[in-house]
Amino acid sequence: MPAIEFQKVNFKYRVQSQATLHNVSFAFDYGQKIIIAGPSGSGKTTIGHLINGLIPQSVPGEYSGSILINGKDAAKMDIFQLSFEVGTVLQDTDAQFVGMTVAEDAAFLLENENTEHSQLLAQTENWLKELNLEALKKHSPQELSGGQKQRVSMAGVLSSDSKILLFDEPLANLDPASGRLAIQLIADLQKKLGLTVIIIEHRLEEALRIQADKLLVIDHGKIIANDIPDRVLTSAAVISAGLREPLYITAMRDAGVDLNKIAHITDLASLDHQAIKRQLSVWLEKKQPDKTKKSREPILSIQHLSFAYPKQAVFSDLNLTFPAGQMTAIVGKNGSGKSTFSNLVTGFLKPDSGRILFDNQPLDGQSVKERADKIGYVLQDPNQMISQNIVYDEVAYGLKLRGLSDDQIQAKTRTMLEVAGLDNMRHWPISALSFGQKKRVTIASVLVLAPRVLILDEPTAGQDYLNYRSLMNFVAELNRTQDCSIIVITHDMHLMLEYTDRAIALVDGQVIADMAPAELLNDPALLKRASLAPTSLYDLAESTGLDAVALSKRLVQEEMTRG
């Protein structure tokens, strides 16, 4: 008997006219690790919700076909009964913490089971120990790092004794190093407790490190691949679904390596290193010379900046210069000072000492509003920025508040909407837009004030490959055509590598690296300190004895010509 079995499942949300899933059938065996991948809107989350019972209990909709969990018909069970069969770790770990402390959150499920108090304490203690959380049990879950949060949410679910665990995009909010640890932890627990693990994720490069038994690719509600990862990855399924395959596979594909002849592509050690090296070397020769941007006068410089929160020092004597026209990535784990940095530049926080110069003029006495005309800041979550109902009004809002004439407002807003590719949607209500489109609206609404520097906070978090591409191409175009210098705060190593000219790594308020992104990405010691992780290209370079920096740069060129 399979752990989970879908037989010819069709599903339609009540609020939608089109079906989301078409004739979906699969079976997952006990003790397996399964990855379900697909772009946004493909139906992968819907499958997850059908498994844990959120559909149809919380989100109404109708399905046909049959869903069997542990051999039992899911249609005959409510969400509470299903939760005995399947434990779920939701995507947004922050939202799922209900306890005030780590211990309470881990105990939540047992409390709801009305477990007797001494037993409740003993079992909670046990799970906290299992997940190495004992030292943190009195902390609030919110103050933990991304990786620790992931462990807390797992403790909260594991106490249910269900042998099937479902993870909804476990990597979404993690920095690369924590992401690796989380995958490792899931793999270890799976082995130790004999779990069946289902991971819904579109970041394949990281997720595949779990050594999945099965990779299921879903696109437009249909399963387009369901096999062992070795076979799925050598086929075209991942690319045709608009997902990003692991970078080393893309590099080999581009170099003309015949992937169909490789039996275990997920195991780098098993590859024929000599043959692959030959083909990669030929490919590397085709590399065009690096396009270096002309070095220009600084647009923004930070001089001897110091800042401390009442309980915690962040920067002491920080010095950084941003030449005009550059695209810079600021990377580092949560709490390293990235947000504090942007808050100081935008004037939300006041430095204790030191100066910030814009175009050689000190910004000291200028208000948040005055600075916003020069330096635009786009928050990670577009919903926190949008205050108007209609696309046009949102983009025009900043101009209206600055008291421009109606003609000027209209001219500038329309031009901006055109640049952002939103002009045909200008009368749309913002609620009808996708997440990626909302993100564009917020960038447009900041850019309409014609700032010369744009700071983007995690612009691509939680977006699939196609959205990522279209948004970052838009930003890169702004950088070229509008003479706008861009500073991107990000965890995304691909973004840093592909789009930026320079990478600054912050750790505890210190600049530990300021160099070309490809160089940083191939320096394991620095990456480790910054809580980042090398890409799979590094592993490929290592095993073939090629230069990782050259390989990375060559791949970026190839990617950019694909557009």
Added chain:
Amino acid sequence: MADNSFSLAYKNRGTWLDRCSGASKLLGFVLLSGIAMIVLDTRFLIFLVILSLILLKISRVKMSEVAALMKLVLVFMAINLVMIYVLAPNYGSQIYQSKDILLGSGYFALTQQELLYLVNIGLEYIVAVPLALIFLLTTNPSEFAASLNRIGIPYKISYSVSLALRYIPDVTREYHQISLSQQAKGNEISKKAPFFKRLKGASAILVPLLLSSIDRIESVSQAMELRRFGAKKRRSWYFSEKLKALDWAVLSFVLLIVIFGFILIIVNGGRFWNPFH
């Protein structure tokens, strides 16, 4: 970016009041302020005022922590007393069945009886507020829901109270974030802007805050359902402490005061102590 104006927070101050269980403190607060509202005997109320001020002192809650809230309550109390006087200036004479004019004349003349009544009401506030503060500031928020549930409030309601507390910091952070991005757009919300502009500016923050809070509620309720919240009629609590000897002592003391209050009702022949006979 902690907001200093809102520092009403639990902290272990190391007194016996901290060791007392949340349930007995809540029960003590409810019973003592309840009896203060029933028995309007000025002597009894003064005794309770002294008692609750002593307890506040013992709790080691600093004046600076509660000053803002105290002021707010005093203003509210003053408004309340003025309103009582304006709406029913003769209520005192009705209760005490005598009329000794102190000030003024006619309908709005201030009588000794009305004054005594107003003093009693004022004392009620002064009894209840320190007790409420002690409960709030010496009870671990985690214990909140458990204590409410213990005194008989259904756990779904108790839990939503503690969940609201749990989300205050999140929502404050989010409010801060949204307000900053609005200011960057040029939305003037500071005190410099005229009232209507500020009102409009505030709505530009509240709309996104509301929408994101609704999202938050949706995902948290899903997370709770997936962990079987509401599956059973009863639930146990991680932070539910068995009542200790200390709790029984506190509760017995409170009960004695309550009984004494009821004796006073019999002695006084009603809720009101009447010194005007």
